[in-house]
Amino acid sequence: MTETEPRTSRRALFTAGAAAVLTLAPVSFARAAGEGGAPGPPGLLGPSGATGATEVLTRTVTGTLPPGAPDFVHLPVQVPRGIRELRVSYAYERPAPPPGTPGNALDIGIFDERGTALGGRGFRGWSGGARTEFFLRGDEATPGYLPGPVRPGTWHIALAPYTVAPQGLPYSVTITLTPGPTAPTPRPVHPPSRAEGRGRAWYRGDCHLHSVHSDGRRTPAEIAALARAAGLDFITTTEHNTPSSHAHWGGLWGDDLLILTGEEATTRNGHVLALGTDPGTHTDWRYRARDQRFPRFAREIRKAGGIVVPAHPHANCLGCGWQFGFGDADAVEVWNGPYTPDDEVSVQMWDKSLMHGGRWTPAMGNSDAHRDPDRVGHPQTVVLADDLSREALLAGIRAGRSYVAESSAVSLGLTVADSRGRTATLGGRLTAPAASPVTVRLTVTGAAPDCTTHLVTDQGTVRTGPSGGLEWATTTSYASYVRAEVRRPPAVPGLPGALVALSNPVFLRTAG
Incomplete structure (x- = not known):
């Protein structure tokens, strides 16, 4: 049986709009199949929490999120006992927004009965905006989601309105529960x-x-x-x-x-x-x-x-x-x-x-x-x-x-050596007297002949050379670090060309 249930009013959304998370009214599957009558009130799962159902249970929830909606909207789903698989599908309208205004984008994921606390154990999956439906059961789940038993309790579908058009974001979410024994979860x-x-x-x-x-x-x-x-x-x-x-x-x-x-x-x-x-x-x-x-x-x-x-x-x-x-x-x-x-x-x-x-x-x-x-x-x-x-x-x-x-195809080597033969390379430090010379050597293989190599310090680019590399003599008082770049010719005159390689720095320190 499928029912459409508006879960929130526009006023309720505005009232909660300043909160980081808006929680909607819960979806209940009480008396949803084989029991007759209308669905029970929110929170009622039936005797001992069991459905008594042998057929698939379905509910559809609709609503509209206004501009300025919170980052996350939680839709609680009261899952009864004896459920083998939980499946969710959703859709939302994408009206053409005014020029210069982003249109609607709505992400989705789910948390199980263990809750929605930050860093908690309840996370069961996220697909963002990449999918319009997903399922979870003991032995398998849609990519992006974690397989495992569909335990009884209050689960939360998490909707994340990434952007909302000025016209609002009308959405619908359909939850389908399939009764049956839980399949074992593979290790x-x-x-x-x-x-x-x-x-x-x-x-x-x-x-x-x-x-x-x-x-x-x-x-x-x-x-x-x-x-x-x-x-x-x-x-x-x-x-x-x-x-x-x-x-x-x-x-x-x-x-x-x-x-x-x-x-x-x-x-x-x-x-x-x-x-x-x-x-x-x-x-x-x-x-x-x-x-x-x-x-x-x-x-x-x-x-x-x-x-x-x-x-x-x-x-x-x-x-x-x-x-x-x-x-x-x-x-x-x-x-x-x-x-x-x-x-x-x-x-x-x-x-x-x-x-x-x-x-x-x-x-x-x-x-x-x-x-x-x-x-x-x-x-x-x-x-x-x-x-x-x-x-x-x-x-x-x-x-x-x-x-x-x-x-x-591209390899890079950068070393700095002092007059005593001590060396440092990427991520390292070389300490030498302020006036003592140090030699920087850059080697590059695999770069195209029209590429250029660059040595960059705290003053900017101090040396430029051919694609194979270059050598530069300096002191620790002149440069506090040196790093290397390999670039293509500029696509736009006056602007840097695209990188072919980039090194982390070697730091130079003055002794004493």
């Missing part, structure tokens, strides 16, 4: 944290990738094949707001490819990569910078063995620009996919942060590949690590022992 098989590798070496990786488990179009198998073709040694799976892909890489790793698990938390004030967290770890995203909650979740990422990396911090899509500051970041993604003006801004802002000395934030680059023609490994972060393991790779990224290259 997840997760990727190992170590591969054979080559001992202490430079390892290439792409740590920002999306599959069908969020808004990507590729399967894990397709991504693994593309990673190998791109010459990568490791990848990280980073679906939007869900760890559901972690258990779907079985048979895809090997001695030649390490697969790390992670997540991309897409808050309304920027996106952050939780890289290399323990398999199954979920990172919450339901907060803004004004809520002062990000430091807590940064600590939880590290507690789960991962590192904190703000993604595309100067992207111009709504909600993508990073607003939380970098005090809790272990690295920052300054190059995201094909090089764009957004990336150039990120590089320049990152460079300015190096001038302050003390604690600094290493740079990295990733593809953020979702679908064809996105190229896995364009760009990629090349890390000097003691071995091909999660612990060693994350330590290398955190220390800045890395550079970014557009492909595995």
Whole structure:
């Protein structure tokens, strides 16, 4: 039986509109099948919480969200006992908005009877706006969602009005419960944290990738094949707001490819990569910078063995620009996919942060590949690590022992040596007397002949040379750090050309 039930009034929405979360009236399936009569009042599940039903149970809820609706709207669903599968579908209207005004966009996910608390155990899945329906049951779930029993109690469908047109956002949500015995949940098989590798070496990786488990179009198998073709040694799976892909890489790793698990938390004030967290770890995203909650979740990422990396911090899509500051970041993604003006801004802002000395934030680059023609490994972060393991790779990224290259064809080396033969390389420090000469050497292979190499210090670009590299003599009193860039010819006269490679800095310190 299907019923349409308006659950809220326009006045109720405006009254609660200032809250971070608006909770609608609950959906009850009491007396929904085989019992006759109208549905019971909210909260009534029938004797002992059982449905007594053998047929599929369905309810449809409709409503309208006004402009300025809260970030999340919770629709409670009172699930009775004896349910094998829960299925949800939804739709919303997309009227043409006035010029210069965003149209409607409504994301969706679900929390089970354990609740909706931030960082709690109730999370069961998220698909954002990538799907119009999903299901969960003991043995299987739609990609983006976690399989497991459909236990009795109050579940919450989470609607997230990303943007609302001036005309409002009319929506409908249909919940379908299928009675029956619960199927056993398979034990997840997760990727190992170590591969054979080559001992202490430079390892290439792409740590920002999306599959069908969020808004990507590729399967894990397709991504693994593309990673190998791109010459990568490791990848990280980073679906939007869900760890559901972690258990779907079985048979895809090997001695030649390490697969790390992670997540991309897409808050309304920027996106952050939780890289290399323990398999199954979920990172919450339901907060803004004004809520002062990000430091807590940064600590939880590290507690789960991962590192904190703000993604595309100067992207111009709504909600993508990073607003939380970098005090809790272990690295920052300054190059995201094909090089764009957004990336150039990120590089320049990152460079300015190096001038302050003390604690600094290493740079990295990733593809953020979702679908064809996105190229896995364009760009990629090349890390000097003691071995091909999660612990060693994350330590290398955190220390800045890395550079970014557009492909595995490009390699970069940067060293600084003093007159006594002491050397330092990426992420390191060289201390020498103020007047003592130091020599900077940059080597580049794989760049096109029309590319140029650049040495950049706290004063800006101090040397430019051919694509193969260059050498520069300086002192620690002249430059506090030096880093390298490889660029293509400018597409627009007077503006920088696109990056081919970018290094983390070597810091220079004056002795005494």
